[in-house]
Amino acid sequence: MSEVYNWHLGRPMNYRFESGATQRQFAAVFNINRCIACQTCTMACKSTWTHSPGQELMWWNNVETKPYGSYPNGWDVKALGLLEDANPGGQVWDGAPGDARAPYGRFDGVTVFEATDGFTDHVAGYLPADEEWKAPNRFEDHATRFPAGGAALPEHLGWFFYLARICNHCSYPACLASCPRNAIYKRPEDGIVLVDQARCRGYRKCVEACPYKKAMYRPTTRTTEKCVGCYPRVEGRDPLTDGSPMEPRCMSACVGKIRLNGLVEVEEDGTWADHPDHPLNFLVQKEQVALPLYPQFGTQPNVYYIPPRWVPRDYLRQMFGPGVDHAIERYERPSRELLAVLQLFRVTQEMIFRFDIEEGPKVSEITVGGRSLEVFNDTVVGFDESGREVARVQVEEPTFERTDKLNSI
Amino acid sequence: MADKGFEHDDPMELVGHTYPVESQVEHDRAAALTFIEEYALMGWPAGRIKGLFESDEYTACFDIHNRRGSAFIDDLIASVFGVSTDV
Numbered sequence: 373m374s375e376v377y378n379w380h381l382g383r384p385m386n387y388r389f390e391s392g393a394t395q396r397q398f399a400a401v402f403n404i405n406r407c408i409a410c411q412t413c414t415m416a417c418k419s420t421w422t423h424s425p426g427q428e429l430m431w432w433n434n435v436e437t438k439p440y441g442s443y444p445n446g447w448d449v450k451a452l453g454l455l456e457d458a459n460p461g462g463q464v465w466d467g468a469p470g471d472a473r474a475p476y477g478r479f480d481g482v483t484v485f486e487a488t489d490g491f492t493d494h495v496a497g498y499l500p501a502d503e504e505w506k507a508p509n510r511f512e513d514h515a516t517r518f519p520a521g522g523a524a525l526p527e528h529l530g531w532f533f534y535l536a537r538i539c540n541h542c543s544y545p546a547c548l549a550s551c552p553r554n555a556i557y558k559r560p561e562d563g564i565v566l567v568d569q570a571r572c573r574g575y576r577k578c579v580e581a582c583p584y585k586k587a588m589y590r591p592t593t594r595t596t597e598k599c600v601g602c603y604p605r606v607e608g609r610d611p612l613t614d615g616s617p618m619e620p621r622c623m624s625a626c627v628g629k630i631r632l633n634g635l636v637e638v639e640e641d642g643t644w645a646d647h648p649d650h651p652l653n654f655l656v657q658k659e660q661v662a663l664p665l666y667p668q669f670g671t672q673p674n675v676y677y678i679p680p681r682w683v684p685r686d687y688l689r690q691m692f693g694p695g696v697d698h699a700i701e702r703y704e705r706p707s708r709e710l711l712a713v714l715q716l717f718r719v720t721q722e723m724i725f726r727f728d729i730e731e732g733p734k735v736s737e738i739t740v741g742g743r744s745l746e747v748f749n750d751t752v753v754g755f756d757e758s759g760r761e762v763a764r765v766q767v768e769e770p771t772f773e774r775t776d777k778l779n780s781i
Numbered sequence: 782m783a784d785k786g787f788e789h790d791d792p793m794e795l796v797g798h799t800y801p802v803e804s805q806v807e808h809d810r811a812a813a814l815t816f817i818e819e820y821a822l823m824g825w826p827a828g829r830i831k832g833l834f835e836s837d838e839y840t841a842c843f844d845i846h847n848r849r850g851s852a853f854i855d856d857l858i859a860s861v862f863g864v865s866t867d868v
Binding site: 405406530531681682704706711735736738739740747749767768769 | 805808811812815818819821822823824825860861862863
């Protein structure tokens with residue numbers, strides 16, 4: 373075991389290898405407030421990567437209805453339970469936010485790496501039963517009765533929300549740390565975590581270890597497969613963008629415009645370099661409006677979520693850590709700059725490396741949370757890796773009146 | 782199959798936990814306000830937002846409108862935009 377620094381936890385942590393730092397890191401922000409669970413992302417991924425024999429139960433991207441749904445069934449409840457059993461009553465945060473090395477305070481509990489002795493096992497986990505992979509939407513849009521004339525779906529009269537999930541391409545991947553064959557590696561150029569299919573012997577230690585359960589076993593090849601971050605697109609090998617890095621399929625297919633993906637620069641200590649004009653840095657570091665999913669697992673995941681504002685805070689604090697209240701406050705009453713940056717979600721397939729804001733006129737004054745908020749129709753401009761303009765969008769959504777020609781088909 | 786109800790030992794029966802909701806009215810208020818404020822921040826006018834609640838194309842908004850009535854929605858929209866004849 374080595375000691376590494378985990379800035380999500382605000383403290384050093386035990387890990388099997390020395391450093392999780394890469395030159396750049398694949399990262400994303402998902403705005404849960406806008407996800408409608410259309411599953412377009414799920415099918416975009418499925419039709420690209422997992423449509424072959426042996427991959428029938430694999431959903432590298434899935435969208436689950438919280439708090440009822442989960443894929444595999446009960447993954448988060450079970451992972452949280454494992455850590456609670458290892459450290460009863462001790463899975464707590466001190467909650468006092470610090471600097472960039474401890475933005476959410478300090479986690480005083482144990483991670484999946486610290487809940488083991490580090491010798492017999494490197495990571496605490498569990499292997500889901502086959503049955504648990506078979507119904508990705510179980511308990512969600514599941515018929516509750518069959519009246520004459522059709523099936524009735526459950527009505528969510530209480531709160532619920534949709535949680536879109538992919539591999540988090542963690543800075544300290546549990547899958548990687550658990551592999552007895554060292555078949556899993558993290559690419560230094562973009563931090564994408566991949567499985568070397570030639571080395572993998574299908575021991576499934578990674579499936580057991582990943583607390584998010586995003587490493588999956590393929591029985592036809594007897595190896596593990598997982599989200600590859602659509603790395604050919606990230607490398608800019610798609611001719612559409614002339615060599616510029618491109619968002620993965622799930623991101624670029626998002627109908628609800630909830631996803632923003634990119635590459636961020638990483639410092640030697642694993643924290644993100646300070647680039648406040650990079651949209652991801654701006655959302656995660658400067659505004660702190662987007663938070664990691666279950667940071668207490670300790671893997672330092674790189675998909676961040678803008679928490680759903682209508683959900684009970686206790687549930688959200690367990691899921692996203694102590695930064696929830698601050699994040700929702702910022703999202704509900706966005707700064708002028710934040711409101712502009714939020715428009716960049718899903719406006720181009722190309723990764724945006726820098727943004728600029730051109731100020732526009734004041735268009736309205738509304739009341740949010742009992743306080744007045746001025747809305748300006750600013751224009752936000754996105755630039756690709758080479759500095760070329762690839763996105764230009766305004767705060768005020770443009771509307772177009774359909775002509776009297778009803779159908780153009 | 783069409784007329785067959787679920788049985789208690791059915792392994793596919795919904796067994797999700799029930800999470801407490803302190804007040805269904807407050808929950809509806811929070812949900813409706815989320816919709817109103819999200820669209821208001823996109824520059825939508827009050828009348829157009831009200832249309833979301835009146836159309837059965839938008840199930841979540843429409844359900845709240847049906848449960849709580851038009852005045853409930855009008856009050857929330859007015860709390861964001863101020864009293865307006867546009868609503």
